[in-house]
Amino acid sequence: MSLGAYVAVSAALFAIGIVTIVTRRNILYVLMGIEMVLNAANINFVAFGRHYGGLPGGGGGLEGKMFAIFTIILAAAEAAVALAIVLNVFQAFNSVKPSEADQLRE
16 A cells, blocks of 8 residues: 555544544543544554655664554553543533533632
């Protein structure tokens, strides 16, 4: 497959993730949209690393894979922290809608 095919899939996934983040009214859907955006970045890292990794001075495409692994680790940490925040918001406001969690507690 060509590099353009990977970039097209990544762009579509990125667009779906952004639309999900902007339009959804549930914190869990917003988190899923963020995960889609991060996965789109992973596809780009691996595709460009594979395409340009064989050039002189390149590491055989390992750079893109390493960036993707770091992004996956970042996404796992983000999911753990975000789910803890969602549980606290639900406990405090009895809702998972971001618009309803706008009051500061004393």
